[in-house]
Amino acid sequence: xxxxxxxxxLALSAVMAAGPALAELVFPSLSYRTGPYAAGGAPFADGYxxxxxxxxxxxxxxxGVKTKVIECETGYNTEKGVECYEATKGExxxxxxxxxxxxxxxxxxxxxxxxIPLHTMGYGRTxxxxxxxFKWAFNYPANYWQGASVAINHILDINGGDIKxxxxxxxxxxxxxxxxxxxxLEELSKKHGFELTLIPVDHPxxxxxxxxxxxxxxxxxxxxxxxxxxxxxxxxxxxxxxxxPMDHFIGIWWSGSENDVLPAGAAxxxxxxxxxxxxxxxxxxxxxxKKYVVDAGKAAGSGDNVGTVLYNRGLYAAMLAAxxxxxxxxxxxxxxxxxxxxxxxxxxxxxxxxxMVELGMxxxxxxxxxxxxxxxxxxxxxxxxxxxxxxKWKLVSDFYEPDMEVIQPLIKADAEAYAKENGITPRECK
Amino acid sequence: MFYREAGDFKTSYVxxxxxxxxxxxxxxxxxxxxxxxxxxxxxxxxxxxNAVFVPFLIYSIAAIGxxxxxxxxxxxxxxxxxxxxxxxxACYKLMTAFPEINIIFHILISGGxxxxxxxAFGLPSLRIKGFYLAVATLAAQFFLVWLFNKVxxxxxxxxxxxxxxxxxxxxxxxxxxxHTAAWAKYMISLVFVFxxxxxxxNLTRGTVGRKWMAIRDMDIAAEIIGVNPLPAKxxxxxxxxxxxxxxxxxxxxVYLGAAEVGEAFGPQKSFLVLFMIIxxxxxxxxxxxxxxxxxxxLPVLLKNVLVGGLGWPTDLAAQFEIMLVxxxxxxxxxxxxxxxxQLWRITKEKLRLWPFPH
Numbered sequence: 001x002x003x004x005x006x007x008x009x010l011a012l013s014a015v016m017a018a019g020p021a022l023a024e025l026v027f028p029s030l031s032y033r034t035g036p037y038a039a040g041g042a043p044f045a046d047g048y049x050x051x052x053x054x055x056x057x058x059x060x061x062x063x064g065v066k067t068k069v070i071e072c073e074t075g076y077n078t079e080k081g082v083e084c085y086e087a088t089k090g091e092x093x094x095x096x097x098x099x100x101x102x103x104x105x106x107x108x109x110x111x112x113x114x115x116i117p118l119h120t121m122g123y124g125r126t127x128x129x130x131x132x133x134f135k136w137a138f139n140y141p142a143n144y145w146q147g148a149s150v151a152i153n154h155i156l157d158i159n160g161g162d163i164k165x166x167x168x169x170x171x172x173x174x175x176x177x178x179x180x181x182x183x184x185l186e187e188l189s190k191k192h193g194f195e196l197t198l199i200p201v202d203h204p205x206x207x208x209x210x211x212x213x214x215x216x217x218x219x220x221x222x223x224x225x226x227x228x229x230x231x232x233x234x235x236x237x238x239x240x241x242x243x244x245p246m247d248h249f250i251g252i253w254w255s256g257s258e259n260d261v262l263p264a265g266a267a268x269x270x271x272x273x274x275x276x277x278x279x280x281x282x283x284x285x286x287x288x289x290k291k292y293v294v295d296a297g298k299a300a301g302s303g304d305n306v307g308t309v310l311y312n313r314g315l316y317a318a319m320l321a322a323x324x325x326x327x328x329x330x331x332x333x334x335x336x337x338x339x340x341x342x343x344x345x346x347x348x349x350x351x352x353x354x355x356m357v358e359l360g361m362x363x364x365x366x367x368x369x370x371x372x373x374x375x376x377x378x379x380x381x382x383x384x385x386x387x388x389x390x391x392k393w394k395l396v397s398d399f400y401e402p403d404m405e406v407i408q409p410l411i412k413a414d415a416e417a418y419a420k421e422n423g424i425t426p427r428e429c430k
Numbered sequence: 431m432f433y434r435e436a437g438d439f440k441t442s443y444v445x446x447x448x449x450x451x452x453x454x455x456x457x458x459x460x461x462x463x464x465x466x467x468x469x470x471x472x473x474x475x476x477x478x479x480n481a482v483f484v485p486f487l488i489y490s491i492a493a494i495g496x497x498x499x500x501x502x503x504x505x506x507x508x509x510x511x512x513x514x515x516x517x518x519x520a521c522y523k524l525m526t527a528f529p530e531i532n533i534i535f536h537i538l539i540s541g542g543x544x545x546x547x548x549x550a551f552g553l554p555s556l557r558i559k560g561f562y563l564a565v566a567t568l569a570a571q572f573f574l575v576w577l578f579n580k581v582x583x584x585x586x587x588x589x590x591x592x593x594x595x596x597x598x599x600x601x602x603x604x605x606x607x608x609h610t611a612a613w614a615k616y617m618i619s620l621v622f623v624f625x626x627x628x629x630x631x632n633l634t635r636g637t638v639g640r641k642w643m644a645i646r647d648m649d650i651a652a653e654i655i656g657v658n659p660l661p662a663k664x665x666x667x668x669x670x671x672x673x674x675x676x677x678x679x680x681x682x683x684v685y686l687g688a689a690e691v692g693e694a695f696g697p698q699k700s701f702l703v704l705f706m707i708i709x710x711x712x713x714x715x716x717x718x719x720x721x722x723x724x725x726x727x728l729p730v731l732l733k734n735v736l737v738g739g740l741g742w743p744t745d746l747a748a749q750f751e752i753m754l755v756x757x758x759x760x761x762x763x764x765x766x767x768x769x770x771x772q773l774w775r776i777t778k779e780k781l782r783l784w785p786f787p788h
Contacts, residue, residue, distance in 0.1 A: 033745030034752075042745070073733075073744040078686060078693060083481040083730060090477070105592045105688040113608035126589070174579055176590035176690045183589050200579075203692050301745075414589055421526065422596050422607075 023336040024068040025061065025325055027052060027318070028088040030098045033301070035075040036204035037229035039259040040310055042301055044099055045071065047314025049300035050293050054285075055322060057292040062322055063329045065336060076229075078102045085110065094342040095119050095321055101177035109422065112136040117343040119324075121317050122147070122253055122276055126180055129376025130415035131347070132426040138346050138375045140320075141368050142276040144226075145410060146379030146402035147252050148181035150274055151224050152188050153400045154250065154383050164193035169220035171211060171227065171235060174200035178226040181252075185224075187406050205231025212238040225251040232260035240267030246386075247272060253381070256393070257309040261386045269388035272396070276381045277316045277365040279393040281307030285315075285360035309384075309393055316365055323359075324349045347372055366399050372429035376411070379404070433781035449631055466620055471613040479612035480685070486726045487619040488680045493706040493718035494630050495673025500704070501712035502634055503666035504646025505555050509567035511699030512574035513671050515691050516544045517678025519584050522593040525606075525683065526586060533598040533605060533683070537622070540679040541672040547574075548671020555663050559649075571700050578691040594688035606683045615684055622680060626673060631715050633669065642666050643713075674703075709762055711771025720770035728755055 031045030032038055052067040061067050070091060072084035081103035085096065095117045098104055104124035111118045118137045120128065126145045128137035155163055170185060172178030182198060189196040197220060199211050205227060212235075215223060223244065227235055232255045239249050247270040251260070256273020286307065293299050294306060305311040328337045328345025337345070350369045356362055368377045380399040387394060419426055438453045440446040450456040474483065492510060499505050520540035525533065551570040555563050578584050585591050597607030604610045605618045633639050641662045644652035649659060682689045689695070702725060710721020729751055736747035766773045780787075 031744065034748040038745075071744045073737075073748040075748060078689070079485065082686065083733075086477040086480045101590070102592075102690050102693050105590070105594060105690070106686060109594065109608035109687060175692055176592045179590050203696065417588070421594075 024066050024092070025337070026068050026070060026088075026092045026094060027321060028070045028072065028084075028091070028093045028096060030074050030081060030084050030088075030096065030100075030103065031071050032074050032076045032099070034073060035077070037076040040229055040254065040257060041076065041099060043257070043259075043305035043308050043310035044314040044317075046299070046301040046303070046305045047311040047316075048097070048318045049314075050289055050306070050311075051315050051318035051322065053293050053298050053300070054289055057296065057298065058288060062325050063335050065329075067322070074098070074100065074103065076100050076102075078106055082106060089114060089116060092339075094325065094337065094339055095346070097121065097317055097321070099123065101125075101180070102175065105176060108134065108137050115343075116339040117346055119317070119321065119346065121313075121320065123177065126376075127411050127414035127418060129374065129411050130426075131371070131373045131375040132429055133415040133419045133424055134375060135427060136343060138370065140349075140370050140375060140377030141351075141365065142253075142379045142381050142402075143376055144180040144252070145184040145407045146376070146404075147274055147381060148184040148224070149188060149402035149407060150379070150381040150383075150400045151250050151252075152185070152192065152194075153403065154272075154274075154397060155222055156192065157397070157400075166194045166222070167197065167218065167220040168194050168222045168224060169197040169199055169215060169218070171199045171201060171215075171223055171225045173205060173227050173231055174202045177228065181224075181226060183410060184407060187410065188403070191403075191406060201227070201231055201235075204229060206234055208234050208238050212242055212244075215239075215244065216242045221248065223249045225249065225255045227251065227255045227260075232257075233263045236261055236264045236268050236271060239271075240264050246270035250274070250383070253313075256384060256386075258391075258393070259308075259310075261388070262391070266388045268386055271386045272383050273386075273393075274381045275309070275384045275393075275395070276379075276399075277312060278363055278395060279309055279312065279384055281312075283361050283364060288360060312364075319359060319361065320349070320351070323351065323355070346370060347375070379407075433778060433784075435782070449635075463624075466624075471617055474612045474616050476612045479616045481730055482727060483616050484619050484685050486722055487616075487623045488677050488685055489703070489706065489722040489726050490623055490719050491626055491680070492674050492677035492703045493710065493722045494627060494715060495670045495677060496703050497707045497710075497712065497714070497718045498630060498634065498642070498673065499666050499670035501707055501714065501717075502639060502646060503642035503663065503670075505552070505663065505666060506560065506564040507567040507670070508564050508697070508700045508704065509551060509570035509574070510674055510703040511695045511697060512571035513544050513548055513674040514678030514681060514699060515574050515578055515695035516547050516671075517541060517675030518682035518689055518695065519578050519593065519691070520544065520675070521679035521683050522595065523584065523586075525596060525598060529596070529598075532600065534600060536598075537676055537679045537683070541676040544675020544678065545668040545672040548667045548674070549664050552664055552667030552671075555667065556660060568697070568700070571697055575691050575695060578695075590690075592688055592690050593682065595683040598683075606687070608687065610684075618684055619680055622676060626676065627715060627719075630669075630673070634715070638665060638669075646713075705759070707769075709759060709769055711769030714769070714771035716774065717769050717771030720774070724770065725755075728758070 029045055029048050032041035049069045052069050056066050070088050072088055074081045074084050097119050101123055104120045107118055120139045122142050124139050126143040128134040128139045129143055185196055201208055201211055225235055249271055251273035253274045261268040261271055294303055324346040327348050328341040331344055332341040347370055351367055353367050356364055366380045379402040382395045382399045383397040384393045385396045433454055435452050450459050496510050499507050517540045520543040521536055524536040554566045585593050595606045597604050603614050605614050641657045644657050645662050706721035706725050709724050711717025732751045736742045737744055
């Protein structure tokens with residue numbers, strides 16, 4: 001009798017849990033915790049999930065509506081990405097963040113047709129910054145072309161503004177992701193008179209002997225790196241092997257996490273990478289994460305990534321999504337927003353310093369504003385440097401402004417080419 | 431008992447040599463064709479099309495193509511991914527260069543271009559055999575991927591090297607691009623699969639197929655009885671690459687919509703298709719379908735059961751899925767080294783006699 005009662009209660013609670021009655025804000029997370037890029041995918045997914053758990057536990061969701069994160073494993077594979085997108089889009093998904101340039105290229109047309117916004121923060125298709133052509137895609141606060149420009153600005157800064165005749169090599173993942181900065185760097189090399197060498201590394205990048213032999217032979221003054229996953233670790237190790245000066249080796253923001261530098265040990269000391277948000281766990285929000293999420297046993301994954309660079313990036317992505325959802329609730333006047341409302345919210349998003357302080361993340365990232373025509377944000381980024389003794393990243397520069405004079409025409413040209421190929425008429429932005 | 435041929439009389443040679451000589455088989459085949467063409471299109475939704483049917487159908491074409499080369503003609507190839515890339519990039523160049531021509535022709539021409547490329551890489555097969563040929567085709571795989579990455583003309587000088595399929599229509603209905611309806615995607619794949627499987631079946635049981643099999647079983651003996659190895663081997667490469675090229679074109683244009691050569695057509699694709707035909711059964715059209723179903727559908731099914739049904743964490747489920755699929759492959763091959771097709775043949779034999787095996 002007793003077991004029967006228990007069973008009945010269990011069944012009832014199962015029905016209640018599965019019941020549709022409660023409105024939820026659904027944020028799908030196309031994550032990858034397996035495969036050659038898992039070392040980068042897992043901390044990002046943890047940060048993304050933990051922020052929404054925190055909102056649910058501390059504030060009861062966004063504007064009183066609970067949030068729900070649906071994870072789907074892609075393994076950085078586009079076919080699985082398609083499967084994940086199709087599996088989750090029917091659940092009321094508000095915004096997609098695939099964390100893969102390949103999957104982003106797939107989803108830009110699909111999500112636009114389905115009317116679901118796409119946020120590719122610091123990756124994806126750079127020309128999605130042109131809001132007149134890419135109505136549903138956003139890549140604020142920074143993109144690869146801005147990253148390339150910031151890296152060059154940093155080199156200019158170190159060299160007192162003159163890098164004529166210097167040799168700069170780009171070591172890149174031989175894929176859509178790694179090829180993104182090439183065009184910008186070519187333009188910049190014309191403008192500043194440096195010599196650019198392109199050195200591709202094929203997926204997944206475990207073998208880079210020949211590339212580093214080439215670097216050793218040609219002795220570039222600086223090496224820029226567009227790498228991801230295991231490629232970063234191998235590159236830093238190889239750079240150490242040929243005794244390349246580490247502070248002349250600058251990675252993009254996806255080549256600057258703890259996972260990338262720790263395997264090389266003390267030899268990685270001084271390695272630089274870009275970043276568009278701050279590092280470390282010295283912010284009030286981390287006390288809340290500890291109290292409501294980690295100590296409550298609700299942390300995503302194994303819970304040991306809190307405070308790492310990529311965890312912070314996941315957290316930052318989730319914060320921007322949550323703020324956009326809040327904005328959308330405000331604009332539409334309803335609590336339970338649709339993907340279309342979410343898009344309007346993202347387009348009207350404004351992150352101020354005051355708001356960052358309220359959120360417990362003072363100085364975590366730059367203040368910026370998204371507009372109808374500019375989905376890309378200001379593109380400010382800073383340089384962080386690895387301290388191998390303290391095992392910590394530290395920002396060593398201010399947030400640089402990218403050279404939009406060079407980048408804006410490129411964005412416009414690429415967006416126009418896309419619009420022409422796909423028969424899109426750019427919309428008017430007031 | 432269930433499956434018998436007693437009373438199933440044939441009165442003409444045509445009847446005797448048909449593909450499905452047993453009545454029950456034939457009815458099953460007609461039933462499947464009817465369901466595939468007249469029932470599924472009305473029930474299908476985006477998830478079933480994009481995650482299940484379209485990849486299954488397209489991989490079936492690739493598996494049939496490789497099976498013609500490896501299973502029927504005995505030439506081991508590890509270049510399938512590279513040849514799929516040729517089909518995909520040919521289709522992309524044709525789609526963007528001649529937007530006024532129907533996509534069906536583009537896909538067929540892509541197959542033709544791939545056939546030409548396949549024949550060029552098939553030439554060494556006249557001198558080298560077995561593992562050495564496998565290595566030569568693996569070189570084709572790496573060369574083709576490198577080529578499509580290196581030469582910007584192939585991807586129309588886009589900044590990232592990605593190719594994306596613009597919208598194209600057949601009879602006014604979009605079959606590529608983001609606005610394609612699930613049923614349209616499914617139907618175009620199905621039509622290609624149906625026609626190509628029919629062609630493959632009839633090629634392999636005619637003169638051409640017999641020549642291929644003679645070469646496969648013993649090439650010197652084949653030469654002595656009058657099979658010229660040059661046209662036999664090259665025709666196998668051409669037909670196989672034609673199929674694989676069409677699979678690549680559909681894979682890019684209809685299924686993915688955007689592709690990146692290293693990611694979508696890397697060596698792992700060659701191995702995936704090779705596993706399909708080994709698990710499905712070498713030298714069998716049914717085996718190609720069975721192998722494609724096994725390799726494409728099983729991971730999706732496992733994911734849905736483990737994550738959707740049992741609520742496992744996604745990473746644990748993904749790892750477990752890799753282990754389970756690997757274990758199943760080994761178990762299958764130990765239980766029946768000739769693949770699922772042979773398993774099915776044995777089952778049929780048993781069912782004929784059941785329940786009185788003596």
